[in-house]
Amino acid sequence: MKRWLYGTLPLLILCLSSCSQVDPPATAGIEFFHGTFEEALQQAEEEEKLVFVDVYTTWCGPCKVMSETVFPDQDVGEYFNAKFISFKLDAEDVSIEGPRISNTYDVGAYPTLLFLNPDGSEIGRGVSGYDKAGLLNLVEDVLSEQSKQTELLVELATRYEGGERDKEFVQEYLSVASLVGSKIVDSQSRFEHSQKYGPVFAEYIETHSSDVAMLTNEKDFQLIRSYATNRPKSHPAVALVVENFDRFAEEVPEFALCYFVVTANYYTVVSLASAGDLSYLEHIALLDTELAHAHSVMAAEDPSNAILKDQLLPRARTEYLIGTNDWDGYYAEVLERVEEAEDQADKSRIMSRAASRLMYSGEDLYVEKGEEFATKAYQHDKTEPMNVLNYSSVLMKSGQLEAAIAVCEEMLVTLDPSSPHYNFRDALEASIARIKAMMDEKLDEETDSEESNTET
Structure with a gap:
């Protein structure tokens, strides 16, 4: 049985170090195994347990939120430690075969939470940043033979469509819909699911926003994270959290709250800058005033995170130049x-x-x-997928279609599961298919032209 559970906030893999046994826990929470992936599977077989793998990256914010606020929880620890040998895997750490292991399980977003049998076969997964309740519900749903959450959603939908609007009921309805939506693999079906429940969430926030106290709790904060992730501060649910930061701080983990508001500010800045709106500078300035505390919490944990001021300033400047079609300015900045x-x-x-x-x-x-840059970058490093894709575009434009296919295929054959660039294979294959379609179209045009000349 293989189940896929895709959520709204990314994270997960397995941190491997040198010894091959579980250390006694110094604090409450999940006990993570120290050893190789293969040793972890063996340990699970010996203890007759399943395997939980947290696949993460060092730059993944939701991964850090779970590590800071969910994995250390005593109830979560008691549940997981009784059933699983648990691991952390940095998907990008070649020294511990992170790329090979994550590619073996087709991990494409973070966090990814894998649930495995001791032989390494997959039982199910979640791709999201979960709170305590969400993670425990996820595990129970993965381990059940039939999804209880799917059945429950049908029941709740019937009641909602019948007109029931009690706050606690709609809160549960949205929670279950979020978890069920995390299981949908097909992108179109996932989009349709979000289109169905997005308006329910919007109505829920609008209905209760006049009484802030009703929404400043951990359950509603998780709903806001699920349905309004990566949104700017103009989104009503995001604005609710930002404007009532102190109230939420009394109810939810500090790190999760700080990450949410600083991330919202990041998307606000990028959105304004991309639209050519200079007010993006005012929102960057908030990181030194209203958002100073949240920014300092994030900076202490991950000083190189892209959402922080030092990294955000050049990114926003670039987006502003492009957003205002100032290609002279952008090109000068690139040269610098x-x-x-x-x-x-x-x-x-x-x-x-x-x-x-x-x-x-x-x-x-x-x-x-741009074409000159693409050519120079490719000539310097032919093992970087973006260099290959850009250079193939240059060749396509100049009519060198066979050469464009050749450079993509040359890159493609090097992408075995141990490669850090393995996830680029789909983009390379799509590029090859597009070029071949152009060749077929060109051949058809030449054939039609020859037939026309013959008839004449």
Whole structure:
């Protein structure tokens, strides 16, 4: 039995170190195994337990939220420690075969929470940042032969459609809908699910927003995280949290709350800058005033996180230049960054990112500059997928379709599951298919032209 549970906030894999036994817990919470992945499976077989793998990355915010606020919980620890040998896996750490293991299980988002048998076969998964209740509900649903949550959702939907609107009922309805939605694999079906329940959530927030006290609790905060993640502060649910930070701070874990409001500010800044609105600078300034405490909490945990001020300023500046079609300014900024780069590898990464923007600028001069960047980046490093994809686009534009296919195929054959770039295989295959379609279309046009000339 294999189940997929995709949620709204990403995270998860397995942190492997040197010894092969579970250390006695110094604090309450999940006891994570220290050893190799294979040793963990063996330990589970010996203890007749299942395996829980937290697949994460160092830059994943929701991963950090769960590590800080959920995994250390005593109730969560008691439940997991009795049933699982638990692991943490950094998906990007080659030294512990993180890419190989995560690619073996087709992990494409973080956190991913894997539930395995001792032989390594998958029972189910969750791809989301869960709170305590959500994680425990996820596990129970994964381990049950038939999804109780799906059956419950049908029952709750009937009651909702019948007009029931009691707050506690709608709160449960939205919680169950979120968990069930996390199981949907097909992207179109997942979109349709969100379209169905998004308005229910919006109505719920609007109905009760006049009485803030009714919404400042951990359950409603988790609903807001689920249905309004990665939204700017203009979203009513996000605004509710930001404007009532102190109230929520009394009810929910500090790190989760700080991460939420700083992330909301990040998306607000990027949204405004991309629209060419200079007021994005005012929201960056909030990180030194109203959001200073939340920002300091995040900075202490992960000083290089992209949502923090030092990383956000150059990103926002770039988005503003592009949003205002200031390609002169953007190109000058790129040249400055290339000049300041510490080594050729860094220069190549900067040129590759810029190539993607410039080639679609619509300005002939800068399209050409983008193509030059793409070519230079590829010549420097032919093992980087974005360099390959950009350069294949250059070849396609110049009519060198067979050469474009060749560079993609050359990259594709190197992508075994141990490769950090394994997840790029779909993009490369799609590019090859697109080029072949262009070749077929070109051949059809040539055939039609020859037939027309023959008839004439």
